[in-house]
Amino acid sequence: MAERDFIARLLAPLATTPAARGLSDDAAVWMPPIGRQLVFTHDVLAAGIHYLPDDPPSDVAWKLLAVNLSDLAAMAATPAGVLLGLGLSAAEDEAWRAAFVAGLGRALAHFGVALWGGDTVSGLAQAVLGLTAVGWVEPGKALGRAGAQPGDALYVSGSIGGAGLGLAVARGARPFDKALLGRFRRPMPRLALGAALGGVASAGMDVSDGLLIDAERLAAASGVGLAIALDAVPLAVPTSDLAEVLAQVTAGDDYELLFTAAPDVDVAGLNAATKTPVTRIGTVVAGSGLALRYEGQLVPVPTRLGWEHG
């Protein structure tokens, strides 16, 4: 299918918002909400790097949208619209493209996000899928990685390590487990919690490369240390084997939110208002880097903290 047909026949029916102008102009035009700051992110997924070539195309579309919305959630932003940059190879045949677009349409509808525009290129050696997500936040309420203060508590949403185990399932290295596979293929951005954290959390980010590596980044950006109780981390697969704990807290793709806030923040209220589990896993301390404890004992910080991009 030629690119123009792909856009006109498959993508244009998804671009129902007036801002998209039916994907027939050179750009999208959108009136932003009055008195709001805008939040922009762009993440790229490459076949064979960020997803497996035989992952279902509808799940690839979900993941492409979800990882970008997770960045907005990490900034306490509410999503509005997206632009696509699709680089496709011969492996993404007509059936793949149709399934991808159908899945994208369902994902956009699920999150209430508009498709505004983008670009498609065919004939590449490998699929490379980019997406720009645009959202908004009340002025001054955007979260950042800097801002954690000694004495703050450290929290994480949901559970950790499931996506890494799901990748092992997808690779055939673990027995089939639908829930874990879903964590890898269809991450769920924590948009409600993120929006609720604006003005509440002192620092925040999403856990995309592994809990420990992302915690270390938050600590570095804030100029503080983080004391983490590994046995308090809500693991996707609970275990009393420290090696298995460490495997889960250094696995990527969880797309949970990691944030710091006063120790008396109303966790139960956040939980109830956003239907999102929130668990305290540690404390912000003076200093730098990570201090890990397991059953009260200090644990050496692993050499590999998560996924370091090549």
Add this chain to the structure above:
Amino acid sequence: MAERDFIARLLAPLATTPAARGLSDDAAVWMPPIGRQLVFTHDVLAAGIHYLPDDPPSDVAWKLLAVNLSDLAAMAATPAGVLLGLGLSAAEDEAWRAAFVAGLGRALAHFGVALWGGDTVSGLAQAVLGLTAVGWVEPGKALGRAGAQPGDALYVSGSIGGAGLGLAVARGARPFDKALLGRFRRPMPRLALGAALGGVASAGMDVSDGLLIDAERLAAASGVGLAIALDAVPLAVPTSDLAEVLAQVTAGDDYELLFTAAPDVDVAGLNAATKTPVTRIGTVVAGSGLALRYEGQLVPVPTRLGWEHG
């Protein structure tokens, strides 16, 4: 160089605007100008498709920015910021990356555009470079491809066909010609003219795939026909050979603006105010498609009107 080093060492120094947050947060945060619509575009350049692998990396960076700014110009928008989506292969070694970023910095400074954020992926089979450009326009003044009315005149900026001839130079199929090569490698988005056309032109777009194919798209979007005098088209290399005329009006990558406006629009004033040559090349007529004339005689419309994306 690892991606994180690439971002921290090369890209972060370009991201001096507060909105970018030093590229150290999950997203950029920007307060849009009050009372303006925002304009969004995302275009992708792939190595070996949109540029030649041995094009200078600083020119590739220029082109990546310029083609996106050209889409903003086509909508009468003024650019504000950009996000990058860089997919790189082993061919883009450290020297290439440094030269690309240096060229990007010069291009951003030239156009007064901020780098807000983005993502970088290494280890691809082929370089795929995406860029999202964000601009603003006074409400209701954005141009579109629809809106041309029979009786309007058809105009084009600058000259046509130079980039296609420059591609031939780059491929060694034409003798070296610095000016033509520059048209291919370093297109110049018509931002001043585009901004001046808001509220003045009835329809507009940029010429990216060839004058004739883009004119046909404007005609289709507006539901009109376009009568074009081929001998009025300002060619990059003037010629009296009709075949050579047709080659230039069906070549891509010019990034000039094609627009319709009342026949009494003040072309001399536009030209003076924006320092951009503007030439009338035809008339909007009732009907559909293109009617081409050369020296007063009808010329059959070529089968191939420009670059049809595969």
